[in-house]
Amino acid sequence: xxxxxxxxVAFLCNWCSYAGADLAGTTRVKHRADVRIVRVPCSGRxxxxxxxxxxxxxxxGVIVGGCHPGDCHYITGNYTxxxxxxxxxxxxxxxxxxxxxxxxxxxxxxxxxxxxxxVEDTCKVLDxxxxxxxxxxxTENLRSEAKETRxxxx
Amino acid sequence: MxxxxxxxxxxxxxxxxxxxxxxxxxxYGTNASxxxxxxxxxTSEEARGFVWNSSCVHNLAAYLTREPVAAMLRRGEHVGIxxxxxxxxxxxxxxxxxxxxxxxVYVIGMVCDGVTASDGGALAIRCGxxxxxxxxxxxxxxxxxxxxxxxxxxxxxxxxxxxxxxxxERWAFWRAQMEKCIRCYACRQVxxxxxxxxxxxxxxxxxxxxxxxxxxxxxxxxxIRAAHLAGRCSSCGECTRVCPMGIPVDMLNRxxxxxxxxxxxxxxxxxxxxxxxxxxxxKDKDPEGFIR
Numbered sequence: 001x002x003x004x005x006x007x008x009v010a011f012l013c014n015w016c017s018y019a020g021a022d023l024a025g026t027t028r029v030k031h032r033a034d035v036r037i038v039r040v041p042c043s044g045r046x047x048x049x050x051x052x053x054x055x056x057x058x059x060x061g062v063i064v065g066g067c068h069p070g071d072c073h074y075i076t077g078n079y080t081x082x083x084x085x086x087x088x089x090x091x092x093x094x095x096x097x098x099x100x101x102x103x104x105x106x107x108x109x110x111x112x113x114x115x116x117x118x119v120e121d122t123c124k125v126l127d128x129x130x131x132x133x134x135x136x137x138x139t140e141n142l143r144s145e146a147k148e149t150r151x152x153x154x
Numbered sequence: 155m156x157x158x159x160x161x162x163x164x165x166x167x168x169x170x171x172x173x174x175x176x177x178x179x180x181x182y183g184t185n186a187s188x189x190x191x192x193x194x195x196x197t198s199e200e201a202r203g204f205v206w207n208s209s210c211v212h213n214l215a216a217y218l219t220r221e222p223v224a225a226m227l228r229r230g231e232h233v234g235i236x237x238x239x240x241x242x243x244x245x246x247x248x249x250x251x252x253x254x255x256x257x258x259v260y261v262i263g264m265v266c267d268g269v270t271a272s273d274g275g276a277l278a279i280r281c282g283x284x285x286x287x288x289x290x291x292x293x294x295x296x297x298x299x300x301x302x303x304x305x306x307x308x309x310x311x312x313x314x315x316x317x318x319x320x321x322x323e324r325w326a327f328w329r330a331q332m333e334k335c336i337r338c339y340a341c342r343q344v345x346x347x348x349x350x351x352x353x354x355x356x357x358x359x360x361x362x363x364x365x366x367x368x369x370x371x372x373x374x375x376x377x378i379r380a381a382h383l384a385g386r387c388s389s390c391g392e393c394t395r396v397c398p399m400g401i402p403v404d405m406l407n408r409x410x411x412x413x414x415x416x417x418x419x420x421x422x423x424x425x426x427x428x429x430x431x432x433x434x435x436x437k438d439k440d441p442e443g444f445i446r
Binding site: 014028046049050052053056069070076080082083084085086087088089090091092093094095096098099103105106114118121129134135137139 | 442
């Protein structure tokens with residue numbers, strides 16, 4: 001596990017969190033480089049299917065970032081995000097995937113240092129949780145089955 | 155008791171059809187082997203075939219958004235439907251979501267003693283402690299609502315059992331279920347809340363859910379389906395009943411329903427005018443502890 005580097009996909013809203021992450025860059029606040037950012041118009045755009053796809057395709061953790069309550073560019077997008085993320089975290093926990101792998105943050109355009117902290121903390125959480133074995137396990141098994149069924153000598 | 159209600163139901167159905175209040179009534183009948191099956195009656199003669207007993211498990215609300223009934227409703231015609239308390243919740247949610255018009259659907263609510271899990275078997279788990287033995291919504295009620303108490307049992311018995319286990323054990327359980335799933339979509343087809351013309355599972359650009367019936371896509375399918383049903387599921391248990399592979403699909407839904415009830419005080423299918431769970435919010439009452 002010593003050389004495990006978590007893969008994180010972050011869905012950040014165009015108006016606050018993305019600008020916050022950008023600020024972290026322009027002001028040269030240091031944070032770990034294990035995060036890949038996807039810019040979305042609003043955190044309300046982040047459907048459950050986006051997050052499941054990220055987990056499926058190798059993310060060990062996902063961060064969803066939106067504007068602080070009351071600051072949403074579209075007035076109420078982040079309030080619906082809040083409900084949806086609550087539901088998904090509950091669901092993940094119930095099926096046996098650590099809900100901590102899905103982090104949600106309200107990060108404004110002026111909070112570059114907060115963004116760096118969120119990334120650092122998420123990395124630490126994932127360092128201790130390790131890779132998302134559960135979902136990988138689903139596909140690994142597939143590969144071994146495929147090998148078994150392949151005709152010998154082919 | 156059930157026989158009295160059956161007779162009253164037939165009488166009511168015949169009257170509605172003879173008076174021309176509805177074009178057809180969706181209810182329960184029996185097939186040639188005597189098993190309970192959905193029955194659509196268009197004449198008073200056909201309405202005499204209606205039955206009411208503990209095998210009336212089907213949630214008939216699903217027919218309201220399916221053709222040809224959906225087409226009749228679009229034409230402005232009126233239809234009747236026989237519902238249990240749980241099914242009535244589904245009808246209310248469909249009205250809330252703008253899928254059907256309240257005044258076009260004549261809802262015959264049945265006072266329900268609970269339905270069996272399998273033919274002639276014990277009461278279904280979800281019926282234990284049922285709070286809606288008397289439907290909360292109906293045009294006409296069949297049966298005496300006086301002195302009706304919830305049946306014994308805990309509707310979350312299996313969910314609580316799983317929650318008491320470790321994360322690792324829970325994953326082992328669901329992993330095994332995901333391996334069984336053959337993606338026949340019976341759970342989706344039977345669900346009164348799954349009425350989308352184009353389901354996300356059918357999209358191919360982008361393809362959010364792998365189409366092959368393999369564990370990875372199966373997990374995405376079941377998680378996404380459960381999330382789409384959050385706050386909308388009436389806990390009728392039809393998805394589990396129709397699953398040919400014996401996957402307890404509705405455990406995900408019943409778990410979410412109970413958590414949403416605890417955390418948001420939300421219960422689905424009570425008030426046709428109420429806000430929907432997923433498209434509404436409370437600025438300061440919704441849980442936020444998990445957000446930083």
